[in-house]
Amino acid sequence: MSDPKVKVKRVLFFDSGVGGLSVFNAVKSINPDLEAYYLFDNECFPYGDKEDQFLIERVDTLIESATKQFDLSAIVVACNTASTVALPELRDNIKLPIVGVVPAIKPAAKLSHNKIIGLLATPGTIGRAYTQNLIHDFASDCKVIKVGNADLARVAEKRLTTGNVFESEIAKIVEPFTSLPKNERPDTVVLGCTHYPFVKDILEKLLPGVKLVDSGEAIGRRVKTVIQNSKYIEVEKVEHRSFYTGTLDNFNDRLKMVNQFGFKKLEYFNY
Numbered sequence: 001m002s003d004p005k006v007k008v009k010r011v012l013f014f015d016s017g018v019g020g021l022s023v024f025n026a027v028k029s030i031n032p033d034l035e036a037y038y039l040f041d042n043e044c045f046p047y048g049d050k051e052d053q054f055l056i057e058r059v060d061t062l063i064e065s066a067t068k069q070f071d072l073s074a075i076v077v078a079c080n081t082a083s084t085v086a087l088p089e090l091r092d093n094i095k096l097p098i099v100g101v102v103p104a105i106k107p108a109a110k111l112s113h114n115k116i117i118g119l120l121a122t123p124g125t126i127g128r129a130y131t132q133n134l135i136h137d138f139a140s141d142c143k144v145i146k147v148g149n150a151d152l153a154r155v156a157e158k159r160l161t162t163g164n165v166f167e168s169e170i171a172k173i174v175e176p177f178t179s180l181p182k183n184e185r186p187d188t189v190v191l192g193c194t195h196y197p198f199v200k201d202i203l204e205k206l207l208p209g210v211k212l213v214d215s216g217e218a219i220g221r222r223v224k225t226v227i228q229n230s231k232y233i234e235v236e237k238v239e240h241r242s243f244y245t246g247t248l249d250n251f252n253d254r255l256k257m258v259n260q261f262g263f264k265k266l267e268y269f270n271y
Contacts, residue, residue: 005235005236006234006236006237007033007233007234008034008035008232008233008234008235009031009034009035009073009231009232009233010034010035010072011034011075011076011227012036012037012066012072012074012076013027013078014040014075014076015038015039015040015041015082016040016041016045016047016079016153017042017153018040019079019153019193019194019195019197020038020040020076020078020079020194021258021261022195022197022198022214022216023078023216024038026216026217026219026220027223028262030220031227035235036262036263037066037243038240038258038261039066039242039245040243041062042245043245044058044246045157046154046157047082047122048081048121048122048123048150048193049122049124052124055082055086056085056086056089059077059086060093061271062271063075063094064093064094065271067094067096071233072096073227073230073232074096074226075090075096075098075099076098076101076219077099077100077101078101078194080101080102080103080121080122080192080215081122081124081193082100083100083101083102084100084124084125084131085124085130087100096230097226097227097230099222099223101215102131102215103131103192104190104214104215105119105134105135105190106138107213107218108190108213109139109141109142111211112142112186114186114187115142115143116142116143116145116184116187116188117139117186117187117189118144118177118186118188118189118190119131119135119144119189120147120149120152120173120191120193120196121147121148121149122150122153123148124148126148127148149173151173152170152193152196155170155173155199156193161250161257162250162253167202170203171206174207177189177207185210186210187211188211188213189210189211189212189213190214191212191213194214194215197214240262240264241264241265242265242267243267244266244267244269245268245269
């Protein structure tokens with residue numbers, strides 16, 4: 001007699017690197033019937049310094065390929081940069097529910113007491129009209145200090161993969177906040193990249209008393225709502241799978257890292 005099938009909602013998580021695992025953690029914690037496929041575009045990491053049109057085409061190509069190869073219930077674009085530029089095109093081309101990750105400007109504006117908030121993100125996310133619209137719509141009563149940096153995602157990626165991190169590197173990145181007079185500093189900072197929660201402890205040390213806000217919990221709730229009406233998929237057993245593009249020089253380190261999040265294997269994604 002064969003074992004009974006298990007019903008799951010299979011969700012594809014997509015990011016340029018492994019930062020989206022912070023979103024996966026948050027989503028998984030409130031969606032117990034989730035089976036995750038995690039795809040990261042190592043070949044083009046990082047996304048924060050890439051041109052818009054390149055990203056639109058790249059993200060669309062990879063996610064469309066994934067929908068053809070895998071039976072999915074929903075998609076989470078677990079990358080602020082990709083979400084702020086590619087979501088409209090994706091939603092036009094793919095009929096599955098798609099959840100994006102955008103900077104948590106709205107909750108930060110509500111939390112701030114001195115009405116000075118910081119936005120720490122990639123240059124791509126900082127400069128996009130989508131981000132400016134969020135600020136206009138939800139933080140018009142706040143002063144927003146924007147710090148665009150392409151290196152912090154690399155620092156977080158390296159830490160997650162190897163365990164190595166240099167506080168001095170991060171201190172230099174947040175200097176536009178710490179160099180201000182105390183009464184002009186933000187009391188709330190938005191972590192506008194899914195990699196950044198993986199260096200949150202160091203950011204808290206460097207920005208004492210500052211509230212750090214990311215999108216993880218809100219995305220978890222949003223996914224729960226979105227997948228309520230999406231299809232269940234029957235599987236023999238729940239198996240989280242992870243995939244990468246390009247070439248991984250540090251494959252064994254990456255495999256150990258994804259193992260910690262419950263992904264047993266790390267597979268090449270042929271698109």
